[in-house]
Amino acid sequence: MERLENFILRLSEMGFDVNDSREAWQNGILTVQDAIDWILSGKPRRIQQSATATLKLGQNSGSLNEECNPFSEAAAKPVPNTETFDNTKMDSEEEALESRMHLNDEQRKIKERFEEKQRLEARKKIVEEKRNKRLERERIKRQIDEDRQRKKELAKSPPSTSSVPPPQPCVQTDTNKSKSATSTIQIRFPDNTVKRETFDKDAIFREVIRTVERLGFSSSDHSLVQPFPRKEFESSDQSKTLIELGLYPNGSLVLTKVSRNETKQAVVTTVQSMETEQEQHEEQGQVPEFENYPANDEQANNDEMLDDIVNPGVNIGHFVQYNWGEGHVLNSGGQISNPEQTALQRAAIAAESRSTIHPPPSCLARPKKLFYQPISYQKLLIRTICKRLVENYASVYSLQNLPPALASSLIEELKSKNLLRAKILQKFVPCRLTELNLECYAYLTNELLQSLKYHVHLEILNLNSGAYMTDVGLQVLSYLKHLRSLSIANNKQITDGFVPTLKNFTQLESLNVEGTSISDVGVEQMAGFGLRALRELNMARTNVTEECLQLVATGLTAVTSLNVEGTKVNALWGTAEMAERLEDLNISNCAVSTDSLQHLKQCGHLISLNLRGTNIKTEVGLNHLKGK
Secondary structure, eight states: HHHHHHHHHHHTTTTTOHHHHHHHHTTTTSHHHHHHHHTTOOOOOOOOOSSOOOOOOOOSSSOOGGGGTSSSSHHSSSOOOOOOOOOHHHHHHHHHHHOTOOHHHHHHHHHHHHHHHHHHHHHHHHHHHHHHHHHHHHHHHHHHHHHHHHHHHHHOOOOOOOSSSSOOOSOOOOSSOOSEEEEEEEEEOOTSOOOEEEEEOOOOOHHHHHHHHHOOTTTTEEEEETTTEEEEEEGGGGGGTTTTOHHHHHHEEEEOOHHHHHHHHHEEEEEEEHHHHHHHHHHHHOOOOSSSSOOHHHHHHHHHHHHHHHHHTTTTTTOOOOOOOOOOOOOOTTTTTTTTTTTTHHHHHHHHHHHHHOHHHHHHHOOOOOOOOOOOOOHHHHHHHHHHHSSSSSSSOOTTTTTTHHHHHHHHHHHHOOOOOOHHHTTTTOOOEEEOOOOOOOOOOOHHHHHHGTTOOOOEEEEETTTBTTTTGGGGGGGGGTOOOEHHHHHHOGEEEEEEEEGTTTTEEEEEOOSSSOBBBHHHHHHHHTTTTTTTTEOOOOOOOOOHHHHHHOOTOEEEEETTTSBBBOOOOOGGGTTTTTEEOTTTTTTOGGGGGGGGTTTTTOOEEOOOTTOOOHHHHHHHHHOO
């Protein structure tokens, strides 16, 4: 009986009913797995094949007796089969209790029709793909044949006798293109903004560079690159026209930031070319000539210049002269030169020695040049700390008492490797940072901004070109109540919803929102906060109009420097109220009329006024400024 109880208990723990477990035991199912299969299959009736003993529970009493034990003597005795079975009735019951795991004929037909439909669709898709590939190959072959035929026709055509130079290979000669007098160039900036500019077809490439500079990007730190076909423009291309450079009738350029490695490579290339030229002169036995030199004390000046040329490390044949300490200079023969000789005499001796090639001694062999800069110990230390900040096996848990300069160097190193995350930035909280620069950081997101609320000592914060920042993420800046300078330029996702964050910035002196989507509504909110310490306000390339000038004049009474470059400002009537304090005003690339300058005639403290890109007439505008 212990076995039956365990059998029912195990099935009950699995969630099966006790009556189902007992019924399974009565039908001769003695294992748990068989009982589970029997119950899940609908409990089909088991037909007795012979008059053998049937295991049953006692029906007269609720307790288990020996008749239920298959190993007892009573259970081993044969029991006569007194029940009669109707074969027709059993067949119908078996059909009704058919397992749900098997499909009937109708379901099987539906499944076959569905599978056949899928096969037909797959076959149709394959045929369509093959057809498209075949048409594409035929199109490419036709294009190749047309190009070959066009080249043959150009080769057979007689050469032109005019003095016009042949067209550049990159100039498009398709006659079907519209002969427009202008060229449209699309420029993509580092902040992923795209702007289209129109130029005259005969304009030179320098005008494109000037347009980029007017938008606030320096030509010394940036360069224009044609993405396809790949082409980097050199300084000699600035004087070429857009037609010669293949930028007519349209073109696409990308403004990239020039790295330090490229600058160093340019310097190395220049030095190598100078060394090569010097070696060629020495092999030919030529002495450098100095023309148009001042005549005053000519001999002394020549001696001084030749001293600079002959003495310090000039290649003489295969020799290199060196100044060892404060001793004498060795000549080409390895002897000490006569200090009484003039520079002209030493130059003549050096030129004569160049004609004879001497085997170089081992002690004066040409030294090997170093093509790398040794890494300083401070740089190695910074790299080691950054590695421990990122990795977990030897992590740094506190940066307390770390100097601010070294902390800034660590952050710059982490930025350059794109490893600065929110958890790592929180470890710099004990450093009490007062300045943080996250400009152009690729992972400047709202999650990273959440870690700034612990840096409550920040005074200068630069978040320019953070493409993934939003107004919601910038709300965390409300914890930084000691900010004196804030810059969030070049992000169109920042709107007027960011302005309420500035409410508690009573010490803010400089605010840069250039290239954002802030409008007059945001400026009105800003003026209502009464930022009494704000002196510099940059709203270039935003959505503000001339009404913002009146709002700044009445609400932001400490502003002395205002930048509204490239905005919708077309009048200056709002500057009259801040005439006594305005020192710097930038209205370049605005549709400001000449008569608007009359409002600036009372600005006696004005130091700088930028009118570039406007339609203001210079002479008339100056008369307005003078009050005439």
